[in-house]
Every structure is written in structure tokens, then in C-alpha cells.
Amino acid sequence: DIQMTQSPSTLSASIGDRVTITCRASQSISVWLAWYQQKPGKVPKLLIYEASYLQSGVPSRFGGGGSGTEFTLTISSLQPDDSATYFCQQYTAHSPYTFGQGTKLEIK
């Protein structure tokens, strides 16, 4: 199976900061990568699909990039509502889907 590794595991940043989370795949997944946001006690929310496409309704301060084995989720200007855990997921067509272990983002 394809392993997904996120870094960092936890991150603390201030309002207005630019924040970047990295996700690495154990083998090439082209652009078949998604990012989700999950707040405590809530259901995961799809933010980004196909590495860089913004899901409908997601604020434009969220952006995704990368291809192959290295990907990033960037929040251009951190807002209080962005405190959450973020997960990447690979969804290649011919293998089990796998998630990264998560990055907990805290607001200073």
C-alpha cells in the first residue's frame, strides 16, 4: 500500500501567518491527492482535490500544490477558524486509499 507521511505533526502559528503543511507519498501518485480539515467532534471536510483544485465553498486562502510524491497545503493568511487537524489522502484508482497521520494546527 502507498504510505502517506505528513509534516509537521503539530504546528502553532499566529493569525495572519502563512502556513504550509507537507505530505509525502511512498511512491508516485501523480496528482491524486486530497486535503481535509477536521475540527474536534466534527466530520472531515474536503478542502482540496487533485492536488490543487479548491472544493466548492472553501475559502481562497487555502491552496494546494505538488505532484508525484511531494505535496503542500498552504493557508495564505491564517484565520481563527482554521484551528483544526488537517489530513492528506491519496486516492489512486488501483490501490487502497490511504490518509496521512494528520497535522494539528493551533492558533497562538
Added chain:
Amino acid sequence: EMELVEFGGGLVQPGGSLRLSCAGSGITFSTYWMSWVRQAPGKGLEWVANINQDGTDKYYVDSVRGRFTISRNTAENSLYLQMDSLRVEDTAIYYCARDRGSGGSRGQPHDYWGQGTVVTVSS
């Protein structure tokens, strides 16, 4: 309002069985792949299984293959997960989720999620 609602969770002993159901209202999932995703207490997300539009193609994570069976009833807009030979490590919230991309092939992330149903495997 578009909604997915899961049913059937509960407490079961190791080696036991449960059948989870997911019903859609205000949401079409007959033309979509559908998935089950789980989250153990305090842990991350784990994709469990998915199924194509007509129920003829199914994929599973290695840890449940041979024990869990995903199925669907398109006419009833319902999704199921039959869980047999349950283990303590299967304890989790189980989410039903729609794979985005109507009419598409496998290989899509999950754009709609239910609220989840809790499965606890313990003696």
C-alpha cells in the same frame, strides 16, 4: 438539505458481527462510488472500503479484507457494511462518504460525509 445518515453501530464482543447502514436524503449517490471511512478514538482517518455505482466492483483495505463486505441498494439510496469476525482494533467511528465525480471511475476523494456511527468491540 443533503444528508447521509449511518445506522447500526453498537457494542459487540470480539468475533461478533454488525451490519452498518447508510441512507441518503436530498443527495444522489446512485451515480457515485461510495466509501466507508473509520476513525479510531483519538486517532486519524482510515479508508475502509468502496463500491462502484452498480455494486459490481469493490475495494478494501488489507486489514478488513475477508471480514467486511460492502454493498449497496441503489433503488433505496442505501449503502451497507457487513462486519464479521470483529476485532478490538475495529473499534472506531464509521463514516459513510460519497466519492466525488458523478458517473466516474474509481479514484476520487470524499465530498459528502455522514455524521458517523460508533462501533465498539470489547469483551
